Amino acid sequence: MIFNRANATQKVRPARVELEDGKAYSPEFEDIYATRSGAYGQACHVFLSEGDIPNRWADKESFTILENGFGLGTNFLATLKAWRNDPHRSKRLNYVSLECFPVTDQEIQSLSALEVSEEAKELAKQWPPCLPGYHTLSFDEGRVRLILVFGDSMELAKKLSLSYDALFLDGFSPDKNWRMWNSELLRDLSRYAKEGATVTTWCTKGDVRRALTDAGFALEKKKGFGKKRERLFGVMKAKRTKHILRPINEVIVVGAGLAGANLAYSLTLQGINVRVVDEAAVPGAAASALPWGILHPHFTRDDSPLSKLSREGFFMTRSRLRQLEVQTGECLFKELGCLQMAHKDTIYEDWLKAVADNKPFKIPENYGLLLNRQEASQIVGLELKRGGWYFPMAGMARAGAFCRALIAASAVPYRGNTTVRSIDKKGEKWQLIGEFGEVIDEADNVVVCAATASSDLLKEPHLGLDLLPGRITLLRDTDFGDLKCPVSGEGYIAHMEDGYCGVGATYELPRTGPWTEQKAHLTNLEKLDTLLVDHLPVVVTGAYCGVRAAGSGRVPVVGASVDESRWLSVWNASEHIPQDSKCWENKGLWVLAGLGSRGLSMSVLCAEMLTSMMTGAPLPADPALIKTLAPQRYLKRQWFNGKVR
Ligand SMILES: Cc1cc2nc3c(=O)[nH]c(=O)nc-3n(C[C@H](O)[C@H](O)[C@H](O)COP(=O)(O)OP(=O)(O)OC[C@H]3O[C@@H](n4cnc5c(N)ncnc54)[C@H](O)[C@@H]3O)c2cc1C
Known part of the structure; x- marks a missing residue:
């Protein structure tokens, strides 16, 4: 042809x-x-x-x-x-x-x-x-x-x-x-x-x-x-006038969850000296303490930026986990497959139509298969309410162990038990200030990966992070002995370690008041009933709790930190919508936060993208995604809605 x-x-x-x-x-x-x-x-x-x-x-x-x-x-x-x-x-x-x-x-x-x-x-x-x-x-x-x-x-x-x-x-x-x-x-x-x-x-x-x-x-x-x-x-021979990035030699990362640990690893691969500070004694101690989490992509028929991030990020995390397994000899990922169950009949029908129309593109079978209820139930080992997408390369990953393996493999100094109260500019440097006003450390470049504490540390009230406390109900593993792979729909069920099966997870929005343990378990068990046709009577044996920080639109927040008052003064004074500019960036201060419920599938890609933004290494993603992740996007929306001036 x-x-x-x-x-x-x-x-x-x-x-x-x-x-x-x-x-x-x-x-x-x-x-x-x-x-x-x-x-x-x-x-x-x-x-x-x-x-x-x-x-x-x-x-x-x-x-x-x-x-x-x-x-x-x-x-x-x-x-x-x-x-x-x-x-x-x-x-x-x-x-x-x-x-x-x-x-x-x-x-x-x-x-x-x-x-x-x-x-x-x-x-x-x-x-x-x-x-x-x-x-x-x-x-x-x-x-x-x-x-x-x-x-x-x-x-x-x-x-x-x-x-x-x-x-x-x-x-x-x-x-x-x-x-x-x-x-x-x-x-x-x-x-x-x-x-x-x-x-x-x-x-x-x-x-x-x-x-x-x-x-x-x-x-x-x-x-x-x-x-x-x-x-x-x-x-x-042509002269290049493109802005050349100043080489970065050292970076301090605040926070050693999935975001910070992956960033420390990515920056180290670029030859940068990294130091990590965290208020916890060991890496992966807050939301990322999750013993086992589901690592899977999501299907949407429009291939939205979120769907792209989760698909491309899924592969990157999987590959990094495999690489670390070779380096450390530790088991960090179990490739069990995962079923994304349709939570309504209409959604399943929509997926069927998407497959018939090749929307958003033809899905190769080694990546995802749309299964009907019987086929899906057979693969999962339990009778499901509906069919859905089966992703054979997905599985369960040990989030906390992943963070610790990343810090160990990158051999960066980890300063635990150290709470950062504020980050202040002193000359060319950013100083980390501790609980008693002492200077903990300083560097030209600091990246805040402190999840829920990120807005305060960056002094960016309009970073748009939602705090979403959540709980997984732990059931006896033996009551779901036939379950072969995790199922996720409106909720999820998956084998975890030490004889537990996890069902979850709640989204305990602060505006719905403090949740009792009983309410959380009941909510999770209702989610279980949306997945399975039937199951044995269950015994609740415990819970795993954590607080997610989610970016607006459930998209992470990644990039240069914004001086909000400078941003507002430019936007308020301008007759036209200002072009994106570096003039309101806090030079040398960066953020990677808001991973929400998808820390496993998004953290490696976000860390690699931020590393490219900082160092000029080839961007491993569509550059349009930089805007999707931009820290000022929520501030901009609030400004357009007249909620901030
Ligand atoms: C119940 C539940 C179930 C989940 N299930 C899944 C799942 O199955 N799959 C999945 O992909 N994701 C899941 N998630 C989401 C996932 O856990 C998060 O997206 C991820 O852990 C976020 O990583 P992070 O590094 O941004 O935040 P964190 O892990 O919270 O890390 C932030 C770090 O910053 C440190 N820090 C904070 N403030 C300061 C300060 N002032 N000074 C110094 N250090 C500071 C903290 O100690 C912490 O180590 C779940 C979350 C919850 C709560």
């Missing part, structure tokens, strides 16, 4: 790969991926050595490559191998690759070049389902990050957030797949090049050369590889 300019946006779907004379061939594009013998040679020659990559990453802090067209991943695998074998490699390697038609994990493993078959096995193990959006895979304890972005390159290239050192252009030939080489796309991809960044490709077409030259690359034709006579190499 040959694309022309009239083709609409391409939707993500699995690649069709056939074997022809031992070569992986795409019947859709009528082109070969590359020969098993030639692909590795081409990757090493055209993209690595002739792209001068090892010389340029030598002894650097980090090196970033952007690629259009992941295919079978040979360029990435060859880069990973070269990086591992190079004693002078950069400390970190970021590899961002855009792909609209992903192959499968089996194809990666069986068709990738022989020289990188070991690396291909590692990649196949982490290979994500064919879902649009961002997938971050990590290698070498997080020092190598592969950000796969599944979608139409032409759309994606307009909204990336990164600066690269090298651009690899390696799609099917322009005659077969014009969209991968058109000048608009090449211009968009060139915008993210650092000054001195290189572009390499085997393609020497006139249109491609002109587009890259117009975008600022100084090109030269060089001797080609194999049967190709020539290839292109170019260096970005």
